[in-house]
Amino acid sequence: xxxxxxxxxxxxxxxxxxxxxxxxxxxxxxxxxxxxxxxxxxxxxxxxxxxxxxxxxxxxxxxxxxxxxxxxxxxxxxxxxxxxxxxxxxxxxxxxxxxxxxxxxxxxxxxxxxxxxxxxxxxxxxxxxxxxxxxxxxxxxxxxxxxxxxxxxxxxxxxxxxxxxxxxxxxxxxxxxxxxxxxxxxxxxxxxxxxxxxxxxxxxxxxxxxxxxxxxxxxxxxxxxxxxxxxxxxxxxxxxxxxxxxxxxxxxxxxxxxxxxxxxxxxxxxxxxxxxx
Amino acid sequence: xxxxxxxxxxxxxxxxxxxxxxxxxxxxxxxxxxxxxxxxxxxxxxxxxxxxxxxxxxxxxxxxxxxxxxxxxxxxxxxxxxxxxxxxxxxxxxxxxxxxxxxxxxxxxxxxxxxxxxxxxxxxxxxxxx
Numbered sequence: 278x279x280x281x282x283x284x285x286x287x288x289x290x291x292x293x294x295x296x297x298x299x300x301x302x303x304x305x306x307x308x309x310x311x312x313x314x315x316x317x318x319x320x321x322x323x324x325x326x327x328x329x330x331x332x333x334x335x336x337x338x339x340x341x342x343x344x345x346x347x348x349x350x351x352x353x354x355x356x357x358x359x360x361x362x363x364x365x366x367x368x369x370x371x372x373x374x375x376x377x378x379x380x381x382x383x384x385x386x387x388x389x390x391x392x393x394x395x396x397x398x399x400x401x402x403x404x405x406x407x408x409x410x411x412x413x414x415x416x417x418x419x420x421x422x423x424x425x426x427x428x429x430x431x432x433x434x435x436x437x438x439x440x441x442x443x444x445x446x447x448x449x450x451x452x453x454x455x456x457x458x459x460x461x462x463x464x465x466x467x468x469x470x471x472x473x474x475x476x477x478x479x480x481x482x483x484x485x486x487x488x489x490x491x492x493x494x495x496x497x498x499x500x501x502x503x504x505x506x507x508x509x510x511x512x513x514x515x516x517x518x519x520x521x522x523x524x525x526x527x528x529x530x531x532x533x534x535x536x537x538x539x540x541x542x543x544x545x546x547x548x549x550x551x552x553x554x
Numbered sequence: 555x556x557x558x559x560x561x562x563x564x565x566x567x568x569x570x571x572x573x574x575x576x577x578x579x580x581x582x583x584x585x586x587x588x589x590x591x592x593x594x595x596x597x598x599x600x601x602x603x604x605x606x607x608x609x610x611x612x613x614x615x616x617x618x619x620x621x622x623x624x625x626x627x628x629x630x631x632x633x634x635x636x637x638x639x640x641x642x643x644x645x646x647x648x649x650x651x652x653x654x655x656x657x658x659x660x661x662x663x664x665x666x667x668x669x670x671x672x673x674x675x676x677x678x679x680x681x682x683x684x
Contacts, residue, residue: 304647305622311646312602324618325619335622338623338627
C-alpha cells in the first residue's frame, strides 16, 4: 500500500471524528512518515499496521477520555481521575474537566456506560484492560479485527434506515401479520395435539378400569371368560399408565427444553442484532 | 537527571528473554506515560513524534502506533503542549513538557522508586521475614 493510499484510507476511517481530532491524527502520521524518510517508507507503513488498526488505536485514545486504569504500588487504580485527585489536589478541577471532555468526545463513538458512573470501578477496569492491555499498548491482537465492524451506525445511516422502514410499512405489516398467523395456527395445532394425547391417556386408563370391573362382576357366572376380560382390562390399563407416564415425561422435560431452545434462538437473533444497531 | 534514571529502570525492568522477541513484563499505562514524559523532558526545545517513538522503542517493545493516543491524551491533560516548527521546508509538530507535565513526571518518578524499592525488597530480602 502506497503512502497516499494509506493516508487517504485512514482519513476515510476517521471521518466521523471531530475535524480537529481527525486533522491532529492525520498531521501526526504525516509528520511521522516524513520523519521516517522515504528509504524505509514501506517498512514503516507496514509496522503501523493496516489503516483499520491504526484508526482503532487513534479512537481508543479518544475513548479513554481522561480516565484510565493504572498500576501503582497500592494496587490497581481504576481511574486516573481518582489517582490524580489524590496527588494534585490543586488541579483536581482541571482533571475533572478533561475527563468530562473526553467523555463527551467518546459519546460520539462508543461511550462506555460506566464512565458516567465512576463507582463502577470493576467494569472500568475490565474495559480498560481490554482496550489498553491488548489493543493499544500490547502487541496487536486479533481482537482488534473483530472490534472493527462493531462501529456505531452514523446518524445519516440511521435516518435512512428509519425512512426506509416507514416507506415499506405496507409490506412489512403484511409480512408481520402472516408470521403471526402462522405462529398462532401452529400453537393451535400443538394445543389440539396435546389435548388429544391427554384424552387418549384418560380413555385408556378409564376403559381399562371399567373392563376389569366388568370382568370381576362376571367372575361368578363364567370364571374362564371373566378372567380373560380382566386380563384384557389389565393390558389396557398398562397401556394407559405407560401413555400417561410418557405424557408426563414429555411435559416435564420436553416443554422446558423446547422453551429454552426458543429463548436461546431469540437471544441469538435479537440480542446480537440489538447491540449492532 | 531523574528522567534518565527512570528510563534505565524501565529498560532494566522489561528485559527480554534470551533469544525470544517478547517482553516478560507488560508496561502499564502510567509507566508508559512516565516514559514518554521523561523522553520529551530531555529536550528543552521539544521533540517530535517519530523521535519519541524511536527512543521509547529502544527500551520497551511497543508498536509504532502506540504513542499517538498517549501523546494526544497527555496533550489534552495539559502535560504536554505542541507547537509547529519549520524544518526542512515543512512544518513539524513538536512536543514540550509543561509545568503540569513536569510535576506529573516527578510524581511518577518518586512513585516508581517507591514501587521498585518494594519489589526489590521482595526479590532480594524475602528471607528476612523467616
